[in-house]
Amino acid sequence: MQVAEATGYRALLHNRPFRLLLLAYAINTFGNWITVVAALALATFKWHASPLELGGMVSVFLAPAAVAGPLSGWLADRLDRRCILVAANLIACVVVLAMPLAASIWHAYLILVVLRLVSSVNQPVMSALVPSLVRAEDITRANGILLQPAHATRAVSPLVGGLIVGGLGASAAFMVDAATFLCAAALIGLLLAGAGETACSPASQAELHLVPGASSIALRGLIPLAMIALAASFSFGALDSVAPLYVRDLLNLDVGAFGAVVSAIGLGAMIGGLAPGIRPEADRPLLFGMLVAIGGFLIIAATQSFWTLLIGSWIAGFGSGVVLTSGQTLIHCSIARAHHATALGMMSAVVNVGALAGITIASLLVSAAGVTVTLWLLAALLTASLPAAPGKSRRIQASASFETTSPR
Template identity: 30%
Template structure:
């Protein structure tokens, strides 16, 4: 691939920034819905094949390991090349690997292909996160992040329900095929967005200086706000994966089957949809993202812990909605904080560092999630996950004492 040294060819303003964000959000909603369909199918199918929480843990471990290993490369691609093209190629690659899952019939083959599909997806997220401030005006930034978060929440709400029905009705292969098609639709929608995905430079203007592959890590370490956010997420996500792996055994414990298992994830998604919508519309140009981030993470921790304490299944679904709403607020405030703190030519790299550190912490927890659940039980796994998540949130307290500084443009 040859690096393009010409000025970014996108116009200074798109015809409608909100239309561009809506189209990008639609692409995200469609691909996430398909991914959730495939993940539900993959997780429940492998659990039925093996009846083992260890194999379920391996599913999550493979997908999140791919994220941890390859996200930095995705961040570098997003800062080094046309983000729109990076996102389109990423979608097409993911579609190819998910299509191959249709023909896999052994647990190890399913997990290996899931790893490769996740690897192909990796460049999309940091590129899209970095592009949003260029597609939306600053006063619309919280709204834009809220809409993209709503799209994600819609996907994880509808996707698991569709996946649960498909697994019980027509089988996992159909679910994998639907997911492959969803990525192709996402690629087409991204292609149709004509706004600028990178900061525009005037003809003849100097390019930002070349930076090292690891520059995002240096920026995160130097900026106190970014450093505390990353540290809080590392602690919070260190054992939260135990609760995710415990979802299928919890559904079996309450004898609610594939539909109940899908409902656990979908209720969290409904909450995320509500929280993202509310905070995206309300936040505007208010600079209180740090407070929302801290409070949202605390609520998340409490709700996760309660899921392990409830003797009934219906209250678990209710607190899942509440926890999901807090999670939606967390996502929007986090995105906005990071976007406003980092210049455009480094933004994908910084997003990649934030994602990979949280993912590595999450993946290490997943590596022992299966044996840990067997050892301490399903319910205590939720309680421990929630307590540690809340402790991670407390690391953000110093952020409240200093104002957030707007990043320079270059």
């Protein structure tokens, strides 16, 4: 009797190399959030940091990725990816263990900068492995699943991190993060040892330069997607700053309500991230995701009740999930595989810069114009970026341009 071959999301769950990649990514993402919570706890309760110093800690956690992303991606397209990932996670394990030894917030800043410079290697390089581990028709679904840990940890890691810090102390939380780096290094080594050389070996010089100017063509092709990524990351970074003020000043509710809003965004993003995989042949998924996100922002801005805030946050999160999955798939399908890590690293930098700018500028906008006006402005920004949303036709055209440069 012939057994039917698994298809769709079920096929990915049967793919052992992809499962190992997903587990490594999930463990690593979870550990990063634990460190954020523990570092903020140290700064708040041990060093009695000011609001400006706490904001600086968030900034030093985001800003280094803007530098490390493009550089690590460029290196990963030219060096052995297994060595890069394993080395980065082992170094990060050592660095995070230095956090309990920090004597002041300035020492913590320095350690966090080094930690983020090293650990930011993981996201673009791991994402670049996807086309080597799954079938071409499963790339959209694989991206949706791979991004699930990032969405899930947004909803649950602050709670888990708070429980660890509250029950065992900040030092224990840093040790947990160190253990996650060790586990990720082991899983990556196991994954790439079993996946063959094609997954981890660098692109040859012929693949990198087979088409004259291939790198610059790839860079120009990313500009529309970068505009979308910048607008979306700016808006959602700003929403992170605006949401607690919305809950406190407009609804007169407490921190529990804010936690529910954060969870609603995360849960929406989880479901939205899987949506493009249901119909991977759909045209203009980025445009659809942006329209949904705009709808969520408009609901939040136009109404002032807790339940509409939750609904709007969930809808906005759903849209962001669609955009992230579709954007990553667009890179995999329109850029030569020899340049995947570079392109993903550049996009990671754009997202982190946008989020950091959104957090900073939104605080100023709220002070000057108020919460509601700021939300309307964010919806307007997302709307203004819609013409840049690439469609399926552009993806196919770009993919054809690079077909001869992709390694087989």
